[in-house]
Amino acid sequence: MDGVLIKNLSSQVGSEVTINGWLYNRRGSGKIQFLIIRDGTGITQGVLVKQEKPDLFDTAKKIPQESSLRVTGVVEENPKAPGGYELQVNNIEVVSEAEHYPISLKKHGVDFLADRRHLWIRTPKQSAILRIRSEIELAVHEFFNQNDFIQADAPIITPNACEGTTTLFEIDYHGESAYLSQSGQLYNEATAMALGRVYCFGPTFRAEKSKTRRHLMEFWMIEAEAAYFDFEDNLKLQEEMIYHIIQRVLKNRRAELEVLGRDISKLEAVKLPFPRLSYTEAVELLQNKGREFNWGDDFGAPDETAISEEFDSPVFIHRFPTAIKAFYMKPDPQDEKVVLGADLIAPEGYGEIIGGGQRIDDLALLEQRLEEHKLPKEAFEWYLDLRRYGSVPHSGFGLGLERTVAWICGLDHVREAIPFPRMLYCLYP
Template sequence: MSSSWVYIKDLKDYLDKKIILKGWMWNKRSSGKIAFLQIRDGYGFVQVIAEKSVLGEDFFNEIKKLKNESSLIIEGTVKKDDRSPVGVEILAEKIEIIHEPNEDYPISNKEHGIDFLMENRHLWLRSRKQFHILRVRNQIIKAIREFYLENDFTLIDTPIFTGSIGESAGNTFEMEYFDYGKVYLAQTGQLYLEAACQSLGKVFNLGPTFRAEKSKTRRHLIEFWMNEAEVAFYEHEDNIKLQNDLVNYIVKSVLENVRDDLEALERDISKLEAVNGEFPRITYTEAVEVLQNQGYNINWGDDLGAEHETKLSSKYDKPLIIEKYPKHAKAFYMQPDPQNPEVVLCDDMLAPEGYGEIIGASERIWKEEVLLKRLEEENLSKDDYQWYLDLRKFGSVPHSGFGLGIERTVAWICGLEHIRETIPFPRTLYRVYP
């Protein structure tokens, strides 16, 4: 009976059995008549023991000279090893070299500068830390989809090219679109989800968005992925509960399914375990008062910067919700608070530990006359938003939604210092290669 091809994640189920492992050698060391090969296969890392007495002297000498990232097919027996992260190692009986690089692998075990690593991002992805980060990212995205589908939402794929600006015109990527004229790379799919929710009730999307912001902070990317949701008949309080439930679901799913990856990243898991139940809430006005009392030079109506957000959220071990910002500090489509028309029914959710905003949300303006007034106040063309205004003409209802930034969520959950490691190929102010 021939041996089975087994992935590293399943090796523990094959103790004392012969298997076939296919992967890459990311490191090795040798001691006399034994070589210890560190192998990865896309599902984990394991040690393979290659012995001269088993493989023969000539081939063993070949193995000792192998360069990192050689691709191999290994046949051997799985043995228990309590020191291994996967609990096993493999005693090789046969090794086939599929491909050996002609030169040394550029990313060695020594320290490299971030510019070098970013220039070699296509290879840096193979490192252990990046492997674990991308596995956590994958689980976060999986959890998001599961949450919505379990709650009867419908996925809507919103367009990348748009003629309507959802946020600020100052940070859009603009291009000519055949004979049509100017179009923009989408900053948000929200406006289209608003149309879809009046057909399907509860809708969500998940895809790339673009902001032409000349920012070099550790929290910003030019191209990033966002999950957005929109629900007909949801008002401000319903919206906040939905966000709260989603984030709790994501964190719980990550802890249950990729805890080993968090541990490999040396994440303090106790901080994530504290994220459950109802999140704390304060108003923007209360936030400004707190900051003023702490000695910050901030006035009502000013934007909250990263330093302000970090200070405000540092008091809590759960995400902090700040609601009801000034109308003129937010986007045109946000519903004014009937109790105070100078503020809008919106909220930002700030991750703990100084990771900043992960969600921006609001109840949307649903009356045509109110929306027309806001378009005029913001000097936006009524003609460009005619289809959006149509939504307020035919059976309009209160509705609410939000956007969750995938990369900021990954940075927080993984405990990363910089957002550039949260996406396979980051696009920053000065980088579009590779």
């Protein structure tokens, strides 16, 4: 259909255009009214003066909130208008008159809005978040493409657990037990041995009964894996990717960040290289801040927040005790008590957004680890093959998309970082 996007109105001043959109709100008096119109790219207003077009004025006055309409008018610049431009309306075609809309523009609670998520996403803040999410996804693809990574997606339905420890969603696979993927990493290691540098991007499922602002049952993860990448290569890749994402969002989605009221200076403060803290140094930092923490414990959310407070950029915590990390993590040759793994902690208390590290490339050690973790060796035979046939040093990581979106947008809960969040006991809509 013919039409101009609201975001492009600035180039149409003086000409008559049609906007295909929805009626977001209406303001005005008995003699003049302002139709607030949204189209997914932005918000503008149509102006109607009763004296000039009495019939159209009365018709417009009766159009209910969220009706779909095509508004034709002449574009004018006006600093009072949302977005700086407005339409002197000449015609309105109501595409579909809406029933009484359940979401008013006033204050609502989260429960109420979450139950109507399919409508909530029409509001300026929610749609701004989803536009930023899309920008982040584009930035990721662009970054990997520029760095010679091939997208090779991992399966969603898997025969066994990758790490074996977390709870999985079980499904009936034609009479056989199967599970929804909780990580594509093991498959990434296989594709990396085929393609060199790979990444996968898709939904991931965790059935843990987690009930916090950082957890979803279904979330999207970007996982990269590269052959002949050592631990340091991997950290460098991660920080450059995050930096690239931030720069692209700052460049292309500044207006959306402003809609969200995000403190943009916090994002501009992110600088390369990111600080690196060994686990042991992080423990000392926590102890110096007066927190009770013993070497060998894993960090809780409040610990991560306490560490991130010390830095403007995301901070790497590396070389964790072997006992608290996954079976495939490569031990540090300098100190066998720790592994070459690192978490990236986002600033402002947003917690871990990346987990990654160098993988064990030695067959015997990997077999020993599977035994120690009491994992069924048969299920991992194909994975062990990767060490039998041309094993190489390799490293990778996984980035949680929703946590990244929440951090960049300054959200207080990851549920707003995805169009339709799947949370504990929350499966609708």
